[in-house]
Each structure stands twice: as C-alpha cells, then as structure tokens.
Amino acid sequence: MSDKEKATPAFKLIPGTGFLVDGFRFPSPSVKAYFLSHAHSDHYTGITDNWSAGKIYCSEVTGRLVVYLLGVKPEFVHVLQLDVPTDVQGVEVTLIDANHCPGAVQFLFRLPCGKRYLHCGDMRFSPALLSNPHLCRSQGCTAVYLDTTYCNPRYTFPPQEESVEYIAATLTALLQQNEKRRLFLISTYVIGKERVLLEVHRRTGKRIYVTERKLGALKCMELPGLAVEDVFTTDPRETCIHVTQWGFLGDTWPYFRPNFVNMEAVRAEHGVDEVVGFVPTGWMYEMKRRTFPVREKGPCKIHLVPYSEHSSYKELRDYVQFLRPAQVIPTVGVDKDDNGKSAAAQLKHFRNLVMLLVMSSQKVQ
Ligand SMILES: [Zn+2]
Structure with a gap:
C-alpha cells in the first residue's frame, strides 16, 4: 500500500x-x-x-x-x-x-x-x-x-416509528389471515433494526428466529425490559418469522434488485404457500411516494420499507x-x-x- x-x-x-x-x-x-x-x-x-x-x-x-x-x-x-x-x-x-x-x-x-x-x-x-x-x-x-x-x-424518509408500524401492522394483518401458510423474512445486519424486531414480537406475541451469532450479538445489547430468549429463538421450525442476513432478499445498492431465487428456495424448503419479505433500508428511498413499494413474483413478495438509522x-x-x-x-x-x-x-x-x-x-x- x-x-x-x-x-x-x-x-x-x-x-x-x-x-x-x-x-x-x-x-x-x-x-x-x-x-x-x-x-x-x-x-x-x-x-x-x-x-x-x-x-x-x-x-x-x-x-x-x-x-x-x-x-x-x-x-x-x-x-x-x-x-x-x-x-x-x-x-x-x-x-x-x-x-x-x-x-x-x-x-x-x-x-x-x-x-x-x-x-x-x-x-x-x-x-x-x-x-x-x-x-x-x-x-x-x-x-x-x-x-x-x-x-x-432528495433523501427524505418518514420517522422510524412510521416504518416500524408499517412492518408490524402488515405482518400482523397477514398472520391473522389463515387461508395461506406464510413465512415472513426480515432483512437486517448483525447489528441494527432491533426496533423493528421488538415491535413485531410485541404485536404478534411470536418469537423470532435468528442465527446463533445474531443471538449472541443481541445478548450484548441492552434491549428495553426484555430477556433476549423471550423474543428470539435459534430454532427455525419454531416460528414463521425469521431474520435473514442483509442481501438475502436482494441487493440494495445502488438500487434494489430482488432475489426471488433465494426466496423461492426458502419457500420450498419450508413447504409454505407464500414468502413475505421486508427490507428496511434508507438507501432506496429517494422517491416521493406515499405508499411503500412492494415487489412480487408468484408466491414471493418483498416490502421495501424506508427505515433509516x-x-x-x-x-x-x-x-x-x-x-x-x-x-x-x-x-x-x-x-x-x-x-x-x-x-x-x-x-x-x-x-x-x-x-x-x-x-x-x-x-x-
Ligand atoms: Zn453505522
């Protein structure tokens, strides 16, 4: 160098x-x-x-x-x-x-x-x-x-609370519909977007699947008033809400390109009718629209949610x-x-x- x-x-x-x-x-x-x-x-x-x-x-x-x-x-x-x-x-x-x-x-x-x-x-x-x-x-x-x-x-995005509410409300509403078996995927880094996960848990009462490594990182953090084991599990079969690593649902830079191949593979692996993904990021959000974009292909849907730290x-x-x-x-x-x-x-x-x-x-x- x-x-x-x-x-x-x-x-x-x-x-x-x-x-x-x-x-x-x-x-x-x-x-x-x-x-x-x-x-x-x-x-x-x-x-x-x-x-x-x-x-x-x-x-x-x-x-x-x-x-x-x-x-x-x-x-x-x-x-x-x-x-x-x-x-x-x-x-x-x-x-x-x-x-x-x-x-x-x-x-x-x-x-x-x-x-x-x-x-x-x-x-x-x-x-x-x-x-x-x-x-x-x-x-x-x-x-x-x-x-x-x-x-x-050109970078305007809503307050974090609005984005957290959107993900939690959308996911909760779909959970209450029983006509299809669904798997929900939420994209995060190893650290970050914990507010989304905590609110999804609070609203649905369900534990959220994370990897052992992510669970260890969550234990290092101070989550408000909650024991990590009550919110998260490392058994993917126990819950239909999973955290996936960043990039699994698609590349976000310089613009979002969904990865439906990954989603379809997960759908087949878990034997569900539909896979619903949420990608919370600030990077894609420079558009002036009131609703958040949804990309879909067959039984795979991705909600792009402006969420910025x-x-x-x-x-x-x-x-x-x-x-x-x-x-x-x-x-x-x-x-x-x-x-x-x-x-x-x-x-x-x-x-x-x-x-x-x-x-x-x-x-x-
Ligand atoms: Zn940072």
Missing part, C-alpha cells in the same frame, strides 16, 4: 489530541487513543482478534460487541459511561447517544484550551436528543464531524442549525483524492448554518 493510501483521513483525527476516531486501519505510534463510535464494520475495519495497538475507547455495549464479534482481548477495551464526562489523557470526553444502532455514541471532546469537537460517528438526529444536556454543551463547538450519509435534499437531509440541517458549530466536517461520501470537491459539494448545504466551512481534505484548525 502506498503512503498516500495509508494517510489517515482528517475527518478521523481530533486536532491537538492525538486521538483517532473509527480509524483502526491507521494505527500509529503517534496515536494517543483510539475511539470506536459503534460496532458496524465500516467503522471498526482494522480491528482483529490480535489488535494490540492501543486501548479502544467505546461504550459498554460496543465494548461487549467487539469482544464477542471480533474476538478483541478485553484488556484492549476501555469502556466509558454514557453522559459522564471523563478525563482521557487530559481531554474531557463525553459519550452521547447517537440514536443509531445499539451502543452507538457521539463523542464530545473538550480540550484544555477550550476547543470542543463533536464527532457524531453514525447518527440519526431526533428532536428527543435535544434534551441531552451534553448536546447543549456542544452548541457553538469548534467543529462537528457529521454523518453525511444522506446529505442531499442515519439522519435525513432535513434532520442533518436541523442538527447543524441546533449546534451552530464553527465548522462542519463531513465524514461520509468524501473522496480524499478529489481535492476537496466532494466535501465542498456537501458543505454548501450547511453554508448558512455555520460560522466557517472547512474542506475535510484540509487540515482542521
């Missing part, structure tokens, strides 16, 4: 600290502390079971997940409590809920010189976050490192408007080799909301 390829992107470095956020592909003696915002693979890339470059600072749930999923030795995990400002090498660090997947946090770094940096990791802004006093302490910060996954006005375009702007930072630094969709062009295209969306804009390829002040 060339030196250029190895260069740590500026949007992973916190100036004046030697701290690196979600940058495990770039271990270096000059890094004073490694921070992990959450346990999604695009953020923990570089962590393996023999990670030893330094302690990984993260939330309790994320700590358990990296030990379970990646085999990281526990002595390399340093858990920080949510909402408790903690001194890390002379810098005050506060973990703030990111409303993303279980364990996901934003990091507020307060330096002795008074500079404050908010690194969002991946996050979905919600007005409910604004009651967090530590987010209020982030207002007017030196820079916000922003999850710009959907930084384009990242901020919509409007939510991104609302968040920046609330924070009023001096700088916005995009962390997603930025090409570090295009002389700042992609970052500039994103930053124009926040032009009137910040005091100063900085290209992510430039050095952060």
